[in-house]
Amino acid sequence: MRLTLNIWRQKSPTDQGAMVRYSLDNVSEHMSFLEMLDVLNEQLITKGEEPVAFDHDCREGICGMCGFVINGVAHGPRRGTTVCQLHMRSFHDNEELFLEPWRAAAFPVVKDLVVNRSAFDRIIGAGGYVSVPTGSATDGNSILIPKAESDMAMSAAACIGCGACVAACPNASASLFTGAKISHLGLLPQGQPERHARALNMVAQAAVEGFGNCTNIGECEAVCPKGIQLENIARMNRDYLVGAITYREPQAEAGAG
Amino acid sequence: MALNSRTPSGPIESRWDNTKFEMKLVNPANKRKYSVLVVGSGLAGGAAAATLAELGYNVKCFCYQDSPRRAHSIAAQGGINAAKNYQNDGDSIYRLFYDTVKGGDFRARESNVYRLAQISVNIIDQAVAQGVPFAREYGGTLANRSFGGAQVSRTFYARGQTGQQLLLGAYQALERQIDAGRVKMFPRTEMLDLIVIDGKARGIVTRNLVTGQTDVHLADAVILATGGYGNVFYLSTNAKGCNVTASWRAYKRGAFFGNPCFTQIHPTCIPVSGDYQSKLTLMSESLRNDGRIWVPVKAGDTRPPQQIPDSERDYFLERIYPSFGNLVPRDVASRAAKRMCDEGRGVGPSGLGVYLDFAASIERLGKQAISERYGNLFEMYERITGESPYETPMRIFPAVHYTMGGLWVDYHLMSTVPGLFVLGEANFSDHGANRLGASALMQGLADGYFVIPFTIGNYLASNKFEKVSEDHPEAKAAKAQVTGRVEKLLSIKGKRTVDSFHRELGKIMWENCGMARNEKGLKDAITRIKALREEFWKNVNVLGESNDLNQSLEKAGRVADFLELGELMCADALDRKESCGGHFREEYQTPEGEAMRDDENCAYAAAWEYTGDDKPAALHKEPLTFEYVHPSQRSYK
Numbered sequence: 050m051r052l053t054l055n056i057w058r059q060k061s062p063t064d065q066g067a068m069v070r071y072s073l074d075n076v077s078e079h080m081s082f083l084e085m086l087d088v089l090n091e092q093l094i095t096k097g098e099e100p101v102a103f104d105h106d107c108r109e110g111i112c113g114m115c116g117f118v119i120n121g122v123a124h125g126p127r128r129g130t131t132v133c134q135l136h137m138r139s140f141h142d143n144e145e146l147f148l149e150p151w152r153a154a155a156f157p158v159v160k161d162l163v164v165n166r167s168a169f170d171r172i173i174g175a176g177g178y179v180s181v182p183t184g185s186a187t188d189g190n191s192i193l194i195p196k197a198e199s200d201m202a203m204s205a206a207a208c209i210g211c212g213a214c215v216a217a218c219p220n221a222s223a224s225l226f227t228g229a230k231i232s233h234l235g236l237l238p239q240g241q242p243e244r245h246a247r248a249l250n251m252v253a254q255a256a257v258e259g260f261g262n263c264t265n266i267g268e269c270e271a272v273c274p275k276g277i278q279l280e281n282i283a284r285m286n287r288d289y290l291v292g293a294i295t296y297r298e299p300q301a302e303a304g305a306g
Numbered sequence: 307m308a309l310n311s312r313t314p315s316g317p318i319e320s321r322w323d324n325t326k327f328e329m330k331l332v333n334p335a336n337k338r339k340y341s342v343l344v345v346g347s348g349l350a351g352g353a354a355a356a357t358l359a360e361l362g363y364n365v366k367c368f369c370y371q372d373s374p375r376r377a378h379s380i381a382a383q384g385g386i387n388a389a390k391n392y393q394n395d396g397d398s399i400y401r402l403f404y405d406t407v408k409g410g411d412f413r414a415r416e417s418n419v420y421r422l423a424q425i426s427v428n429i430i431d432q433a434v435a436q437g438v439p440f441a442r443e444y445g446g447t448l449a450n451r452s453f454g455g456a457q458v459s460r461t462f463y464a465r466g467q468t469g470q471q472l473l474l475g476a477y478q479a480l481e482r483q484i485d486a487g488r489v490k491m492f493p494r495t496e497m498l499d500l501i502v503i504d505g506k507a508r509g510i511v512t513r514n515l516v517t518g519q520t521d522v523h524l525a526d527a528v529i530l531a532t533g534g535y536g537n538v539f540y541l542s543t544n545a546k547g548c549n550v551t552a553s554w555r556a557y558k559r560g561a562f563f564g565n566p567c568f569t570q571i572h573p574t575c576i577p578v579s580g581d582y583q584s585k586l587t588l589m590s591e592s593l594r595n596d597g598r599i600w601v602p603v604k605a606g607d608t609r610p611p612q613q614i615p616d617s618e619r620d621y622f623l624e625r626i627y628p629s630f631g632n633l634v635p636r637d638v639a640s641r642a643a644k645r646m647c648d649e650g651r652g653v654g655p656s657g658l659g660v661y662l663d664f665a666a667s668i669e670r671l672g673k674q675a676i677s678e679r680y681g682n683l684f685e686m687y688e689r690i691t692g693e694s695p696y697e698t699p700m701r702i703f704p705a706v707h708y709t710m711g712g713l714w715v716d717y718h719l720m721s722t723v724p725g726l727f728v729l730g731e732a733n734f735s736d737h738g739a740n741r742l743g744a745s746a747l748m749q750g751l752a753d754g755y756f757v758i759p760f761t762i763g764n765y766l767a768s769n770k771f772e773k774v775s776e777d778h779p780e781a782k783a784a785k786a787q788v789t790g791r792v793e794k795l796l797s798i799k800g801k802r803t804v805d806s807f808h809r810e811l812g813k814i815m816w817e818n819c820g821m822a823r824n825e826k827g828l829k830d831a832i833t834r835i836k837a838l839r840e841e842f843w844k845n846v847n848v849l850g851e852s853n854d855l856n857q858s859l860e861k862a863g864r865v866a867d868f869l870e871l872g873e874l875m876c877a878d879a880l881d882r883k884e885s886c887g888g889h890f891r892e893e894y895q896t897p898e899g900e901a902m903r904d905d906e907n908c909a910y911a912a913a914w915e916y917t918g919d920d921k922p923a924a925l926h927k928e929p930l931t932f933e934y935v936h937p938s939q940r941s942y943k
């Protein structure tokens with residue numbers, strides 16, 4: 050098939066950027082979307098033009114590195130699918146496509162379709178963990194976890210951190226991402242000791258990074274390639290509230306002896 | 307230089323404990339005076355960086371992705387082994403040790419493998435404590451499955467995303483240390499050289515992939531945890547960015563390369579569909595538990611699978627290996643599939659595929675049961691091929707998956723360059739000539755969480771470190787070499803794209819140094835790789851600039867290194883005159899086509915030393931002795 054591609058080209062974070070139009074022939078329906086871009090890039094290089102920069106690594110839908118907006122939809126038209134797993138059979142001959150990077154103040158564009166998502170790492174660093182230094186664990190089976198709860202935690206933990214939720218949200222909120230981690234750990238016994246402090250700190254960090262608030266629009270859930278659900282945001286809000294009410298200043302620990 | 311593996315002696319059960327006791331410790335207050343560079347943030351690097359920072363060392367960690375959470379470990383699906391014996395089915399540390407030595411076809415060091423089996427139980431505890439949501443039974447205990455033909459259920463898993471969940475556990479521990487200021491993280495940063503000063507690894511040269519800036523980082527020790535080099539074949543199940551660059555640069559600075567030709571080919575991947583193919587997708591090995599593998603009896607039979615009656619199908623694994631059937635180890639299954647295709651009985655448009663058929667299981671267990679077990683995999687298959695495995699058999703073909711070879715390390719995981727430690731898939735230890743399923747995750751985490759914290763402490767406490775600066779001639783020279791090379795790549799302005807060279811190299815490697823190898827093919831491959839390398843440096847076209855995000859430039863550097871590694875792999879395969887594990891030399895096979903190992907002459911680990919460009923590498927041999935698991939021919943018939 051033949052496609053017309055309008056791709057956002059931006060040389061650097063400070064460059065203005067603009068849409069550039071390309072046409073591509075002989076696209077096979079068996080290609081993945083990124084393989085289609087590979088073919089375009091090979092042609093551009095041969096013509097002496099700089100290839101389109103886009104992020105990707107695993108190409109299996111799990112590393113969360115890929116992602117851009119296709120015709121206004123984060124990761125394109127197929128539900129529950131990252132762009133690396135999207136195949137050209139989802140498109141038709143002579144279709145015109147518009148490719149743009151994630152747009153959010155907290156995700157500045159690096160180049161073309163590549164953005165900087167390091168804000169997500171800092172949200173995790175603010176509390177998205179269980180403080181358990183290597184070597185201090187008890188036997189795995191000493192912590193019994195009902196299967197249903199463990200399954201729920203796993204569903205929340207499936208987030209790949211791609212950022213589609215932020216790109217789809219009119220407020221550029223990171224609530225689905227943040228809520229997923231708060232839920233994952235908060236649903237498990239291991240996560241209880243730090244549960245409320247975790248919610249307080251992670252939510253605060255998201256605000257510092259410049260992500261917006263959640264107003265329950267639900268666009269995030271619709272584009273999430275891993276099916277992370279809105280209920281995670283509700284859990285985050287509950288934990289945050291309890292955390293805010295029960296917060297106490299830490300006490301000094303030194304003592305004689 | 308003689309290889310010293312520093313393998314302890316004494317009863318195997320107490321070797322690691324004794325070694326730990328004999329090692330020197332760094333006083334808690336002194337730890338922050340030492341600095342360590344950790345290159346890689348996968349299971350091995352992430353675990354090491356977090357743990358060393360928890361201990362109090364000053365750590366810098368590097369990865370080429372935009373976040374440490376995206377390391378290729380994230381893609382592991384099936385699970386992680388541990389000798390917990392929670393199922394009470396006869397597992398033990400000794401049995402895991404035994405299975406791993408045997409599965410590796412007697413080409414791994416016994417002491418290392420025993421330690422790995424011992425540590426396996428601590429890994430599960432650590433991961434559970436971090437909140438890794440492993441699968442559970444209704445009573446709340448941890449669930450296990452049997453994996454890759456193991457006779458006990460010792461594999462722990464988190465749906466089909468075990469690698470992701472284990473990596474997130476390590477990543478979260480790492481982010482906690484980053485937030486606390488004890489680790490400085492450098493994402494989108496690629497290591498391009500190792501700095502060796504007075505015989506010790508003291509630093510690295512990196513390129514910032516966004517700004518192109520070249521930097522020198524100095525420290526008291528360097529850890530490489532940079533993963534495997536399967537992408538030398540171009541098509542593999544590895545992530546696109548996986549590379550050999552860090553290891554290769556270290557090799558050129560004096561670290562010996564161990565068993566480079568030991569590559570694992572995984573039998574169940576989705577076949578290639580066209581020239582544009584950029585990577586291969588693994589279908590979990592667990593599918594072989596319920597799927598039957600077959601090809602048509604007649605060569606050139608192009609009927610659709612449903613129209614081929616049972617009597618005209620050859621369930622070749624069940625036929626050749628009646629006692630293990632479809633569950634024979636990876637190398638055996640892969641080679642059998644290749645033989646069928648070589649006989650002209652392969653299926654699909656390219657003839658390079660065999661069927662994996664679920665019809666019988668669906669009939670026996672019902673569609674519901676099959677969908678519960680494999681629904682997500684079937685969906686993934688359908689997304690990629692457009693065919694539903696519920697209705698038509700899957701087509702699968704072997705693909706490069708894992709590299710057992712890597713930088714040679716001693717029992718302390720130190721390479722032949724003092725102060726340079728190598729962890730995870732990047733080293734050559736533990737798996738011998740073939741890796742068992744669910745053992746790579748185990749090894750990466752064992753190395754990172756539980757081995758390196760001890761052995762690096764011993765190294766730091768036993769050595770004196772002169773203060774070094776960026777002005778040191780070695781540091782300056784390494785930096786100048788890196789910038790020189792980047793500029794050279796950009797100045798060639800030839801006619802061919804980087805990918806076209808990579809694809810051609812991959813084809814040479816797959817045909818001659820893949821599932822089956824022979825002397826003529828390997829010699830021929832070496833000649834062709836040399837010619838291709840020469841052409842690369844004259845005719846590659848890398849556009850753009852060096853002070854910018856330049857993905858073609860990144861790829862070009864990696865492919866340039868693969869073009870050198872490929873030759874060493876062929877040399878190693880040529881030198882090893884036996885068939886063992888993933889290394890099958892056609893000259894050394896039984897009349898039935900089974901591998902013939904040569905324990906008399908080939909019970910060694912190969913360690914190759916770089917002696918200069920355009921000079922053949924020098925081979926050193928580490929003899930392997932088997933005091934506990936006595937070499938026997940693997941038989942799965």
Ligand SMILES: Cc1cc2nc3c(=O)[nH]c(=O)nc-3n(C[C@H](O)[C@H](O)[C@H](O)COP(=O)(O)OP(=O)(O)OC[C@H]3O[C@@H](n4cnc5c(N)ncnc54)[C@H](O)[C@@H]3O)c2cc1C
Nearest residue numbers: 346347348349350370379384385497533730731744746747
């Ligand atoms: C599809 C797939 C499925 C698998 N399933 C299983 C399974 O079920 N069970 C199992 O046990 N094993 C499995 N494996 C194998 C296992 O996943 C890997 O062997 C293991 O995760 C490797 O971990 P690592 O930490 O050594 O390296 P990686 O996770 O590959 O990490 C390498 C790190 O090094 C960094 N890096 C690389 N080069 C440079 C450089 N030059 N400069 C800076 N940084 C660099 C990368 O950014 C990355 O952070 C699977 C592998 C694949 C491909």
Ligand code: FES
Nearest residue numbers: 106108113115133
């Ligand atoms: S490239 Fe990894 S999720 Fe798409």
